[in-house]
Amino acid sequence: MRRVLMAVAAVLWTGAALAEDVAGAVEHAMVTRYPGQELRWQTVENFRPFRVPLGPVTGYRTVGDWREVAGRVTRSFYSYAGRGAAGRGYDEIFLNFREAFAATGFAILAEGMSATRAGPGVGGRQWFGIYLDANPFTAPGEVGTMAAGTSSQGGAGSFVAFRDRAAGPVWVVVTVEQHAVDLVGTLIDIVEVTAAETGLVAVDPEAIGRDLAEKGRVVLDGLYFEFDRATLEPRSRAALEAVATYLALHPGMRFHVVGHSDATGATDYNLALSRARAEAVVAALASDHGVDAARLEAHGVGPLAPIFTNATDAGRARNRRVELVERP
DSSP states (O other): OHHHHHHHHHHHSOOOOOTTSOTTOOOOTTOOOOTTOEEEEEEEEEEEEEEEEOSOEEETTEESOEEEEEEEEEEEEEEEEOOTTTOOOHHHHHHHHHHHHHHTTOEEEEEEEESSOOSSSTTSHHHHHHHHHHSOOSSOSGGGGGGOOOTTOOOEEEEEEEEOOTTOOEEEEEEEEEEETTEEEEEEEEEEEOOOTTSOOOOOHHHHHHHHHHHSEEEOTTOOBOTTSOOBOGGGHHHHHHHHHHHHHOTTOEEEEEEEOOSSSOHHHHHHHHHHHHHHHHHHHHHHHOOOGGGEEEEEOTTSSOSSOTTSHHHHHHHSEEEEEEEO
């Protein structure tokens, strides 16, 4: 364990790029290489749809649980020479990256490691092939070794990690493979989720159901109010339609509609404004979308339940929200 933790610290150090790095590649700010790795390939796409697998292989070339995301995608391939007397194998490098991400607040949602790569589990040969089919590389280079076998290849491991930030959620998929006796390859895919340039991305009925099942509440993204008022803007219609659809599909459920604010200004004012915004959502669902208002109970808690710091613009923006909370 001591050996692993020492290497975790090394992974978290910020180091200069090595001379052997491919020209133009810049290490992502969220992760630093395992000591001795070379950054040999990288692509950065400012907006790309991406499929994140959250479970094992469940059928022929099928993973049963995916999360569809989109945003800025940075894909980096690192090579590491050798296991040998002084080298580290795929297993130690895998564990160090896993612990490094967990130590910086990421939740590990799926993981697996196999010395033979056999079977349907996360990180196995089948799983990784399906993952690459869903998210193909968009530029050639040394990363192609991740999809090619060798006569002396060893085991492999993968993990999927997630962290929510004020600036937006981040998904990470890391795969480490013993490509040959003297070569370990590591692919790190980082997806920084952002709304499309229009800013009109809203919740959908599937997302509402997923968050309610996992957390008992869901933030209703896509609701927009006039500045310092409880008047919904017309571009909120898509989000309201999604809520109405979910409610129609689940007629026996009832909810609290809870308004939240940032901490700017007087607390009493923010409490009243957040409640008024929750009431406006209930009224719009009832009058424009046929929802029985008796199923919805409006509340306002102002700045009393932040999800991010109020010290930054991004944090304040995420704290200004309306949530749907299941009630008996």
